[in-house]
Amino acid sequence: MYSVALKMLTGDRLKYFGLIAGIAFAAMLIVQQASILVGLTRQTGAFIRDTAQADLWVMDPQVRFSQDQVPLRSTVLQRVRGTDGVDWAVPLYQGFNRGHMPDGTSFTLILVGIDDATMIGAPPQMELGKFADLRRDKAIFIDGDTAATKLMMKRGGGRAIRLGDRFTINDQEVVATGAYRGRESFFWEPVIYTTYSRALTLSSSDHNTMSFVLVKIRPGQDIRAVQKNLVDRTGLKVLTNDQFIDVTADYILKATGILVNFGLAVILGVVIGSLVAGQTFYNFTLDNLRHYGALKAMGVSDGTLARMVWLQAGTVAVLGYGIGVGMGSIIGWGLRAGGLAFSMPWQIPAFAFASIISVCALAAWLSLRRVFKLEPAVVFRG
Amino acid sequence: MNSAATSAPVTSAPITSAPITSAPTTSATKTLSAISCRRLSKVYGASETAVHALRGIDLDIPLGGLSMLVGPSGCGKTTLISVLAGILDKTAGDCVVLGQDMGNLSAPQKTRWRRDQVGFVFQSFHLMPTLTAVENAAIPLLIQGVGRSKALAGAAAMLNRVGLGHRLSSLPGELSGGQQQRVAIARALVHSPRLVVCDEPTSALDHETGQQIMLLLREVANEGDRALVVVTHDSRIFEYADLIAQMDDGRVTEIRQGIAAAAPGPL
Known part of the structure; x- marks a missing residue:
């Protein structure tokens, strides 16, 4: 049947x-x-995934998502480095800044400053150039995949920023010396990488500009135990990559509707x-x-x-x-x-x-x- | 019913017209009964809204003949045929069909009994529009669990017998009304049931086609160890009956046999 x-x-x-x-x-x-x-x-977690070399993120307790700007005191870095179970710790700057393209087009960007010495915090993959190029004078890296849409000069023929172009961030000149390949981000603003020290120079604020401390735990250490040690010692918020991704997604999804x-x-x-x-x-x-x-x-x-x-x-x-x-x-x-x-x-x-x-x-x-x-x-x- | 009454249409058989009072005709009880009902009643609903569809039916229908249930609309023909075919439960009385007391069967037993013992020919054919003629005719065998290829072969043979061997692959929509009814008859016979119930088999057909269908049913009835029960109000086909049970208001009011059935009389 x-x-x-x-x-x-x-x-x-x-x-x-x-x-x-x-x-x-x-x-x-x-x-x-x-x-x-x-x-x-x-x-929403693209930036955190692109910065996955560390095990833990140390941040101000008021931080609600990865692009939230609540600076840390510079003394925090030493206290983190002195915590049991920490192998290394490096500063990371991240903040919204204002830029101007050669044709005068104004734009908002997310500037990321990574540790000068170790380059920890750099994007996972370079499309053009190499990581060492970031140490050159005025050097910055742009996102090669999204430059055509996010770094487009609107005047004079309308072309995108490319390697060798000079433009300004907070009225200070920078040069595009490399293009990285990053993950697709929830945020529209282009993410531009430079060294931590240059980021401090470029950013408008001249003190308390450290956004995060990236922490690697010693081999064999329990990440939860180190996390607790850091919270106890600094009084700050300490999250694993996955926790930070979840917290960010949760906040953005709810806050934006x-x-x-x-x-x-x-x-x-x-x-x-x-x-x-x-x-x-x-x-x-x-x-x-x-x-x-x-x-x-x-x-x-x-x-x-x-x-x-x-x-x-x-x-x-x-x-x-x-x-x-x-x-x-x-x-x-x-x-x-x-x-x-x-x-x-x-x-x-x-x-x-x-x-x-x-x-x-x-x-x-x-x-x-x-x-x-x-x-x-x-x-x-x- | 006597043996002479089984060959039809009967032109020379004696006329026997007997109004029913309390017991059925004695001639019918002398032969082997396919159906025997005593004080059979069926009531729909209860108390004030109760509808008495059958009111103490006494009826014997023999094997090896074509019997008709006739009467005006609402007289209980359809209810009676439904009870006889095991698709409605009686309310009271006795009803023995093919030796089986219908009151003793549970619902699943009745379903199996219908599957094996009853063939149906419906007024509106009830052919599946998406199945071909041969697939429609094979359904009773498929219900019995016969393998598909064997069932289709059996159905093809039966369609050949009813004159539709050349339309095996036709869909019902591609067939005339008469051809569709032939498919329905093939479906009713394919599993060799001993009781075939036909509900108004000619009402959806023109007169000529209706006569052809009745000739076909008559042939089937002549084969012997089987009873055909036809519900109809079409007096033009009465001549094909061996026995006619006239019904009115839930009762069998008269039973006629042989050629007497064809006469208009008091029907």
Whole structure:
């Protein structure tokens, strides 16, 4: 009878494709919105991931996210270095500053100053030039991937900043001596790297300009224990990379309303998709109710009818899910090149699968209630 | 019913018209009964809203013939055929069909009994529009668990027998009304049931096609160890019946046999 069930399902092409399209749309909506939310969430931690050489970040207790500017006293560095379990500790400057391009275009940038001696805190990969170039006079590194959009001169032909170009940060001249490849960031402002000492010079403030202390723990040391030692000794906030990523994402998602907006979109995707898919399948079963009645009259048991309906629901669920996730992935990855924050860990397709299966199971169950209640004598009513 | 009444349409058989009072005709009880009902009743609903669809039916239908249940709308024909076919439960009385007391069967047992013993021909055919003629006709065998290829072969043979061997792969929508009813008849017979119930098998067809369908059903009835019960109000097909049970207001008011069934009379 399973072949009959599948023929019932696939025989009417229009209904069949409509059913699958409804479920595919639901799956696509769920996957896309959830993937964009995850993509945005991941982008909030881009700077921390790019600075992953350290184990711990020491910061002012008021810091709420990675780009928050609450400076530390310079004496903190020595106290951190003197803490049990610390292998090394280096300062890191990070702050929003004002720049002017050669054509006079004004822009806001995030300036990152990394330790002069060790270069710890540098971006993970260089696209053009080498790390040592940062020690040259007035040297800064720009993001090679985003320069075309974030460091575009609006006047005089409109070209992007490139290696060798000179421009100013807080009215002090700098030279682009290298281009790095960084992760896609949640923040629009271009991230420009230089040495810590130069960053202090370039930044407008002349004291208490250290944003973070990056800490590496000694081999064999327990990171939690060192973390606690640092908190006890400095009274500051000390976070691991993962903790800092979570804290940053949590703050930004809540503060900006992204979580509410995209969470709502995901919920709407599930609800609307569920209604579309569920209603379509329910209608499909109702359309076939008289045939189920005839089958009941001819001696098909309720159990067999239930398995037939489950088979139909499972078939459209799996096909619709596959097409929806496939389309969502293609569109998402396609638009990623255009800057769409799209990240699809396995949990999203799994969540979408569970949602679609649940919806179809619910629709099948509701349909089955009608089928079970159906009196086979209905077939004699013309 | 006597053996002469099983060959139809009967043109020379004696006319026997007997209004039913309390017991069924004795001639019917002399042969092997396919169906035997005593004081059979069916009530829908309860108390003030109760509808008495069957009011103490006494009826015997023999094996090896074509019997008709006739009467005006709402007289209980459909309810009676539903009870006889095991798809409705009786409220009271006795109903033995093919030797099986229907009151003793649980719902799952009734389902299995219908699967194995009953063939259905519906007024509106109830063919699956997305299945081909041969697939539709194979459904009872598939329900019984027969393998698909074997079921399709059996269905093809049956369709060939009802004159549709050349339309095996046609969808119902591609067939005429008469052809669709032939597919339905093939479906009703493919698993060799001993009881075939037909609900208004000609009402959706024109007169000529209806006559062809009745000839086909008549042939089936002539084969012997099987009972055909036809619900109809189409007096033009009464001539094909071996026995006609006239119903009114939930009761069998008269039973006619043989050629008498074709006569308009008091029906």
